[in-house]
Each structure stands twice: as structure tokens, then as C-alpha cells.
Amino acid sequence: MTRTRTLLFGWAMALAGIALFAALGSWQLGRQQQKQALLDAAARTLQQRDARPLAVAADPAAARDYDWAAGQGRYPDLPPVLLDNQQRGGRPGVRVYRVFVPDAGDPLLVDLGWLPLPPDRDMPPIAPSPADTHVRGLLAPPPSAGIAAAALQPQSDGTLLAIALDPAAIADALGLPALAPRVLRLDPDLPVGYARDLDVLPNTLPPERHLGYAVQWYGLALAVLVTALVLTFRRRRRHPNSTP
Structure with missing residues (x-):
């Protein structure tokens, strides 16, 4: 019974971690898509002028x-x-x-x-x-x-x-x-003001950085899942006849 409870508790913690890391990855992926959409919209506007x-x-x-x-x-x-x-x-x-x-x-x-x-x-x-x-x-x-x-x-x-x-x-x-x-x-071409450009995402993370963070969070979720599976498999090998 104690081993079963420990196993269930371990899987509950693992699933909570997987859900958290996956949610963070999805959030970063959403930010990447939002910022890419901003860049695309600004690029179209600047091209047409x-x-x-x-x-x-x-x-x-x-x-x-x-x-x-x-x-x-x-x-x-x-x-x-x-x-x-x-x-x-x-x-x-x-x-x-x-x-x-x-x-x-x-x-x-x-x-x-x-x-x-x-x-x-x-x-x-x-x-x-x-x-x-x-x-x-x-x-x-x-x-x-x-x-x-x-x-x-x-x-x-x-x-x-x-x-x-x-x-x-x-x-x-x-x-x-x-x-x-x-x-x-x-417009930077106007001869007034100070150093400037038309970067629409100054002082913030570019889309590719958000994508990189999303991959990292998804990778952590996968690592937790693999770790939980490996530990469960090893436990069953060590205690093949264990019962609740």
C-alpha cells in the first residue's frame, strides 16, 4: 500500500509539473505568434507607405x-x-x-x-x-x-x-x-530629432526568443514525463510481485 501511494503521489507531482511546463510553453508560443503578427503588419505598412x-x-x-x-x-x-x-x-x-x-x-x-x-x-x-x-x-x-x-x-x-x-x-x-x-x-529620414528607427519591438524580446523559450518549456515537460516513466519501470522491475 505504501509503495502504491508513493507511486501515485509521484505521478500526481509529475503530471502537475508537466501541465505547468506545457502551459508556460503554450504561453511563450502565443507571445511568439503575437509578436510575429505585429512585425508582419508593420512590415506591410512600411512597404506600402x-x-x-x-x-x-x-x-x-x-x-x-x-x-x-x-x-x-x-x-x-x-x-x-x-x-x-x-x-x-x-x-x-x-x-x-x-x-x-x-x-x-x-x-x-x-x-x-x-x-x-x-x-x-x-x-x-x-x-x-x-x-x-x-x-x-x-x-x-x-x-x-x-x-x-x-x-x-x-x-x-x-x-x-x-x-x-x-x-x-x-x-x-x-x-x-x-x-x-x-x-x-x-520618419528617420526627416532632419529633426535624435537617433531613431522604426523598430516596432524595441527593448523587448523578439519572436524567435519566445519560440526558443517555448521549446525549452516543452522540453522540460517531456523530460518530466520520461523521468516518471523510467522511475515507474524501474520500480516494477525491482518489485515485480508487489501488491497494493
Whole structure:
């Protein structure tokens, strides 16, 4: 009886481990598929570059979509928003955003590019708002915030430092009625701003990494199953006449 209970307990633990590892593998596989779909959608948009009006940035139904957009407007005299914990080429830095008010449509945040941070983390000097009245680029969801809160920290130079980009929270901090849910990733060919590109998955794992993790979790599930089978087979060989 004791051996049977031990065997049953061992299999219960093994099955629980297999279920957990398989669930984690499925989650990673789902993330891989989601991110690959994002990359594919952005690639199609960048290939076509069929410019839409900036007003489409305010459409809540398209908040997770990608569009190439262009239009006229102005940069109001508002503090820039610096998104912290942004890496480029392995170096830490911040991404600079400014509010842009199009001639038609809600105000939106424009990604002006990346600036490095020194070891002492003194905020880099930010140039005044661009004088350009024409912008173009990739309309995209804000960078993923993960579990970070969208708190804004005013800096001594008047800028706002954020660890997560929440347009609603930023609009409230700047005294604006609203900001479009999507941001404009400014075309790198425009001669304004800072170092930038149109990578839609910056500072996050690429799809192939998620696929690799999925394979590892599935491999662990298989290893637990094989181990449980081997231990059960050995037990039966050692105790061929055992009874409950």
C-alpha cells in the first residue's frame, strides 16, 4: 500500500509539473505568434507607405494597428516627455516625445528619437520644439509598459520622466483634454530629432526568443514525463510481485 501511494503521489507531482511546463510553453508560443503578427503588419505598412491623415491616430478601434500617416500641424509649447529605460546598441537612454497638434484631429505624441544617459543619469539637454509644421511616420501603439505604472516625474529642467507611456496620464499631466492612443514614430529620414528607427519591438524580446523559450518549456515537460516513466519501470522491475 505504501509503495502504491508513493507511486501515485509521484505521478500526481509529475503530471502537475508537466501541465505547468506545457502551459508556460503554450504561453511563450502565443507571445511568439503575437509578436510575429505585429512585425508582419508593420512590415506591410512600411512597404506600402500609403499615407493616411493624422486624424486616424485618435480612432480607438485602431489603437493596436499600424498606419503610415502624414499631415500638417504644430508643436505646442509643452514640456517634452522622456521615456526611461530605453536601450539602443546596448546603451541605456531615454526616448523623447513631444505633443503635436495636427490641423485636423486630436493631439498626439511624436517620437523624436533616442538620447543616451551618462552613468550619473543626468537627463540630457532637450532641444526646443521643432519648427517643422509637417510630420510623417509610423502610427503605432505606445511601447509596452509591462507591469510598470504610468507615473510621471517632473524634472528640474521642466521635462517629464516616465517609465511607461500612457497617453491618458500624459494628457492629464499636461492639461490636455486628450491624446490619441497611438503615437507617431517619426520618419528617420526627416532632419529633426535624435537617433531613431522604426523598430516596432524595441527593448523587448523578439519572436524567435519566445519560440526558443517555448521549446525549452516543452522540453522540460517531456523530460518530466520520461523521468516518471523510467522511475515507474524501474520500480516494477525491482518489485515485480508487489501488491497494493
